[in-house]
Amino acid sequence: MRPALFLLVLVLVSACGSGTGDHARRLRLATTTSTRDSGLLDDLLADFYKLHPMEVQVIAVGTGQALALGARGDADIVLVHARSREDAFMAAGHGLLRRDVMWNDFVILGPPADPAGIRGTTDALEALRRIRASGARFVSRGDDSGTHIRERALWKLAGGPPTGADAYLDAGQGMGRCLVIADEKGAYILADRGTYLSFRKRIDLEVSCAGDVRLRNPYGAMIVDPDKHPDVNAAGARLFLDYLTSSRGRSRIASYRMDGKALFHPHAPG
């Protein structure tokens, strides 16, 4: 049923496309700020445009909002990093197809004074427990972003977040702004490595804990189901998804460098 419908939609979309011209060439990509701010997305799109002359409109928001855009049909493809939310999105029938694309990692950053004494720790849960025990400040994203969801999961595994209202600062903002707040307040924070690298020169925060497998951050891409929203450009979305998971796309992801450092690792095929 599904493949047949997909084909039908493909035909319809391409028929519309040949009629109106612009519709099928425009692709709305809802993604997280981390992919845009790291510069990876621009790099991938530049390569993608060489293969497919399309106009990709990037809407860079939090994971929660990106998924909501997809669920409302205001985006054609969603690229986010929150596996449980992605599965819920697919289970609710909002998505036509989901694929793992790549992963990067989170780091726990802290002030140079390191009041919790966690520098060099590779056990993320131990690091969080020490932060809580020391009463040091911790800035939470608090915005239902992929990073926030991971942060909550890690705190849960570590026995719960700090309870003091002055120790646990729930900022409800994007990664960049939260890094500035943590830097100003001398607080610890969970950040994706990409955003940290782009802020590194402007803040005093240092990597306190990294390398734990629990800090891995996988990204998945989902095509929005055109059955629910007929104006979704599923064909364009499919081209982009195929590109991301092709050997060309994967090697582009792997070779992307920020400050001379690799950030993203393509998902192993198969």
Add this chain to the structure above:
Amino acid sequence: MSFLWEGIKEAARLVATGDAATLHAVWVSLLCTAVSITLAAVIAVPYGAWLGLYRPRGRRTQVFFLRVGMSVPTVVIGLLVFGLLSRRGLLGSFDLLYTQIAIIAGEFLLAFPLLGTLAHGATAELDPEVVETPLTLGAGRWRAMLKVLRERRVAIVAAYLAAFGRCITELGIAITVGGNLRLHTRTLPSSIQLELSRGEFGKALAPGILLVLLACGAALITHRLSRESEA
């Protein structure tokens, strides 16, 4: 349309059940606005009235700067306060960034030129006799000015409420120097911003409706007062 309706229903539910975070945001919004505009009014209203009534040297330049101050975008005011309060800034050692005091400082700067300009406007067009009479009766200049301000109280209250409307709806300052910290510095406007970024349209509408109610309340009072003064 049903999408909007669902949002309104969700908003009504949050307000009716007294959601703690929403109510706290109301409290922070009201507190910061009230403190900042009151502090600003205590200085800016006499200042503007003095300019209007006694036309001191340099009045035009000062009024000009008040008007310029009124058109400074709030995000720029936010940047200015951020620069002062940042750890690397002049007042960095006080750890005031991302506190209610930081929001109050920003809203003070927002309200001051507005109140000064309106107080000047409320007094500059008056017949010079309104101050000359009490002055000839032996009152000091300060006392004479207070007497005029008392007579022009409707215009002054209207200015105060205009400042209220400006500050309570303020987002740029609240985010930049308040930091939108839950149960600390999260205001109604920054709650809206946050819920939208979470994709929660209904939850964004709840603080939106409260904000509209507060702003309407202020407008209603202004309207009432101006009608009473006409009567």
